[in-house]
Amino acid sequence: MKPRVGFFDFASCEGCQLTVLNLENELLDLVELMEIVEFREISSAHGEELDIAFVEGSICRPEDVKRLRAIRARSRQLIALGACADTAGINALTSDRPVAELVREVYGDKGEAFLVAGRPRPLEAFVPVDGRVPGCPIDGGEFLTVLQALLIGRTPELPTFAVCAECKLRELPCTFERDVICLGPITRAGCNAHCIAEGDRCRGCRGMVDAPRSGPYYRILEEYGLSEEQIRDELRLYNLGGEAKK
Amino acid sequence: MKIAVNHLARIEGHANLVIDSVRGTVRELRLEIVEAPRFFEPMLTGRHYSDVAHIAARICGICSNSHTLVSLQATEQALGIEVSEQTQSLRRLLAFGEILQSHLVQLFFMALPDYYGEASILPLVHTERALVQHALELKKLANDILRVVGGRPVHPVTPVVGGFARLPEAADLQELRRRLVRVLPDLEASVEIFGSLDYPDFERDTDCFSLRGGDDYPLFGRQLVSSGGVDCAVEDYRDVLEEYLVPWSTAKFARLQGRCFMVGPLARLRNNFDLLSPMARQVAEALGLTPDTANPYRILAARLVEVVHGVERAIHLIDELLLAGLQAEEPLPPQRHGRAVAVIEAPRGLLFHSYSYDAQGRIEQADCLIPTAQNLANIEADLRARVPELLETGREELTRQCEQLIRAYDPCISCSTHLLTIDFA
Ligand code: SF4
Ligand code: SF4
Numbered sequence: 001m002k003p004r005v006g007f008f009d010f011a012s013c014e015g016c017q018l019t020v021l022n023l024e025n026e027l028l029d030l031v032e033l034m035e036i037v038e039f040r041e042i043s044s045a046h047g048e049e050l051d052i053a054f055v056e057g058s059i060c061r062p063e064d065v066k067r068l069r070a071i072r073a074r075s076r077q078l079i080a081l082g083a084c085a086d087t088a089g090i091n092a093l094t095s096d097r098p099v100a101e102l103v104r105e106v107y108g109d110k111g112e113a114f115l116v117a118g119r120p121r122p123l124e125a126f127v128p129v130d131g132r133v134p135g136c137p138i139d140g141g142e143f144l145t146v147l148q149a150l151l152i153g154r155t156p157e158l159p160t161f162a163v164c165a166e167c168k169l170r171e172l173p174c175t176f177e178r179d180v181i182c183l184g185p186i187t188r189a190g191c192n193a194h195c196i197a198e199g200d201r202c203r204g205c206r207g208m209v210d211a212p213r214s215g216p217y218y219r220i221l222e223e224y225g226l227s228e229e230q231i232r233d234e235l236r237l238y239n240l241g242g243e244a245k246k
Numbered sequence: 247m248k249i250a251v252n253h254l255a256r257i258e259g260h261a262n263l264v265i266d267s268v269r270g271t272v273r274e275l276r277l278e279i280v281e282a283p284r285f286f287e288p289m290l291t292g293r294h295y296s297d298v299a300h301i302a303a304r305i306c307g308i309c310s311n312s313h314t315l316v317s318l319q320a321t322e323q324a325l326g327i328e329v330s331e332q333t334q335s336l337r338r339l340l341a342f343g344e345i346l347q348s349h350l351v352q353l354f355f356m357a358l359p360d361y362y363g364e365a366s367i368l369p370l371v372h373t374e375r376a377l378v379q380h381a382l383e384l385k386k387l388a389n390d391i392l393r394v395v396g397g398r399p400v401h402p403v404t405p406v407v408g409g410f411a412r413l414p415e416a417a418d419l420q421e422l423r424r425r426l427v428r429v430l431p432d433l434e435a436s437v438e439i440f441g442s443l444d445y446p447d448f449e450r451d452t453d454c455f456s457l458r459g460g461d462d463y464p465l466f467g468r469q470l471v472s473s474g475g476v477d478c479a480v481e482d483y484r485d486v487l488e489e490y491l492v493p494w495s496t497a498k499f500a501r502l503q504g505r506c507f508m509v510g511p512l513a514r515l516r517n518n519f520d521l522l523s524p525m526a527r528q529v530a531e532a533l534g535l536t537p538d539t540a541n542p543y544r545i546l547a548a549r550l551v552e553v554v555h556g557v558e559r560a561i562h563l564i565d566e567l568l569l570a571g572l573q574a575e576e577p578l579p580p581q582r583h584g585r586a587v588a589v590i591e592a593p594r595g596l597l598f599h600s601y602s603y604d605a606q607g608r609i610e611q612a613d614c615l616i617p618t619a620q621n622l623a624n625i626e627a628d629l630r631a632r633v634p635e636l637l638e639t640g641r642e643e644l645t646r647q648c649e650q651l652i653r654a655y656d657p658c659i660s661c662s663t664h665l666l667t668i669d670f671a
Contacts, residue, residue: 011282015307015400021351022399024386028378031371042355043366044649060282090304093289102285120284137307137400198397198404199411203300237297 003051003151006038007081008071010057010064011091011120015137016082017041017056023140033151050075052150054133058084058091058120065126072127077150080123081143083136087207089238090136091120096240131156136205136238139191159189162209163202164220167193175201176224181234185220186212204238247637249645261657263648265633272633277626277652290601290612295321295407295580298609302599303401305614306658308351310401311344311392312592313599313614319466319588320599321407325607326581332573333409336395339563340405341465341590342556343391347399348593349511349549349556350388352656353440354381357546360650361443380435384553387425391560394418408577416572423564426557430525433554440550441533446647450631451540452624454513455502457591463521463555464514465591471517472502480589483598489619499623500615506623509595510655511548512539526555542628545654580607592617594656618657625655 007017021042023030030036038046053075059068072078083089094102099119123129133139133146149156163184167174170193175182183204184196195202221231232240249265266274286305290298302317303310315337322329329337354377355367364370371378389399394414396402404411453474457464468480476486489498501507515522515530519537522530530536533547585602595617602610629648636644 011284013304013307013310015304015310018307018351019400021355022385022389024382024389027382028371031368036368039366043359043368045365058282064282090289090301091284093301094285097288102288105285105288120282136304137398194398195403200397200403200406203297237301 002033002035004037004049005034005052005054006050006071006075007036007041008038008053008055009041010055010068010085011060012057012082012084014041014056016084016133016135019137019140020054020143023144026144030147048074051077052147053078054081055079055085055123056081058088059123059126060091060120068123068126077130078123078127079146079150079156080129080132082138083134083205083207083238084120085123086132086134087238088120088122089205092238092240093236095119132158134158134188134206135191139194142190160210161189163187163189163191163193163196163206165189166191167196170197172196176220181221181224181226181230183234183239204235208235208239247641249641251645251649261652263629263645263652265629265644265648267633267637270634270637272630272637275626275630275633277622277629279622286614287612290609293609295325295603295607295609298601299405299407300401302614305616307400308348308658309344309592309594309597311340311396312590312597314396314402314405315341315466316588316590316592316597316599318405318407319590320586320601321603323586323588324584324601324603325407326584327408327578329409329578330573330575332567332570332575335563335567336410336414337405338465339391339560339567340395340402342560342563343388343395345593346388346553346556346560347385347392348656349553350381350385352593352653353436353546353549353553354378354385356656357650357653358439360646360653377435377439380432384429384432384436387422387429390425391422394422406577408579409575410577413572413574416568419564419568423561423568426561426564430557433529433557436550436553437529437532440547443546445541445543445546446650447541448543448628448632448635448651449540450542450628452627453502453505453507454516455507455509455596455620456514456517457589457596459518459521461521463518463523463526463559467589467591470589470596472507473513473516474503474505474507476502480598481587483587483589483615487615487620489615498619500620501623502620506627507620508542508624509617509620510545510593511552511595512542512545513595514591515539515548515551522551523555523558525558526551529554542651543654545656549656583607585611594618594658595620616658618655621655621657625652625657 053071080086084091133143146156166189167184180201182201184202186208187202187204188206188209247267251263262278264276289301298321299314299317303314305313359366392399397404453472455472457467458469458471471477478486486503487500489500492499516537530551535547583603583605587600589598597617598615600613604610636647
């Protein structure tokens, strides 16, 4: 029997699910290989038991936790799709401010009465996660690799080295040479240094390599004269959400 | 009869529809937006101008290019940067790429299954293979425009404050042009499909709000108009538009001079019918659209007209760029700091970003007003008018037609949870 697969989303921009739909060349094959039983963005069908649940987005409210637990309970494997789900991603950008204050700022005083918002958290803060596809947005090719591993019963693995390595392999000029700060040195590889190849810099959307501080890369940032404070400011876009896992 | 459709499918984001009727009269009707709020304005506050568009794009994956482009424009105006003609043309091309991509996903993936009585496009992979292949080819072409110009379809990388971080290769533009020209005759197949759909018979006229193009169908612009007589500069949008909270929604609703109104393809088309490209105008006529069309189910047809217009305009833009020759340019630096409002006709309608910057180039205050927030009250008003006509048809048909109506607007709720300080009505 074909594996039964579902896609779900919580607080997110739906860009990661869209990246899956953007695999135009592979989409018809994917439909042959697996049975997509739930994908609210494109389908009104519902399924029960699932082999794989891909879940996008951060968890903010008690009702989100309940829905996530229900998905977990009926899925053999649950995969975090994208930074929002994996680390809380961009949603964690306001983590240092009390939620009540944000609600008031955005909805005014009357807002509080009916809004139950919480701090955005990654899936892992509430349920066990069997794998992840990092990035904001995810990389379509990497999604296929993870999917392939899952379909043949292997545990999907992510690169353990930093984006810098991919950048060097592609012989791209280092952004530090034009005085532009880049988080490639401490960010987990797997995107093939996409943003740097496109003329921009790395903002660390894929999350940090394991133990970035002990690696030589963290020192590169310091060597370029960045203070602890500046490094932290750079990291806050995607990488302070780690604190949200607790 | 009580009907509750939780987590409506085939729209972006989470919404419920609740209808309660007693003996032929509708007692209650609500479009509940249940998306978790994401607090984008506070996210932007304090951020450096070089990160602002990057963050703003993540309000919505499906219109991330529009958010990026309007964000860059607001920043550039606030910082006194005037970008080159080449930059403007490339950004227009990007905007058309996104309109194509977004419209095609809506038409084929979200709307069409209703008319084929299917839950999604997936069963059609087997029963209507040619149609699905046609849709995927068109969609891929739209995405390739975004790849060549913006670096990737979702969350573009190359557009930066003051210009582009990298330019497209002339050869890639030529290849895109070849494919765009080749696709034009194929679009006739789409016109046939959407021309033969059995659109429910329903009309409710409303105020149509859009930019007014100068000599071109509008994308960017400075003048807002409505069929109900609004005519104002973009800077003054807060004078005519007002946002308000309803207790059942985490997204705000909006009204234009006190009333509900429509933005998006049909509103644009009605206000700028004379500015459609020649072929798009023919298609509009073939699909029975006029400057007076008041059937919201026909927004689908208006979307298809814009697809044709977008393909034609993209070809012309590429011609202009290639003829002028692509010039390497460094992104331009800020000249001053202050406040500015920018607007773009995003796939779903008017999208406003307004920022003020401090002397360090960091955002002091941000305000974003997205198209779906503007359409929500109008969708509810349509449903209120439509539901009584359908009460006789039974629960299933009623639900189906309501969902179809909501989907015709292509509501994008992921980004309608936006937010700022406002006064309450
Ligand atoms: S990780 Fe990024 S692209 Fe994916 S849903 Fe979150 S904001 Fe969107
Ligand atoms: S280069 Fe950095 S920011 Fe860009 S995709 Fe890779 S990890 Fe993300």
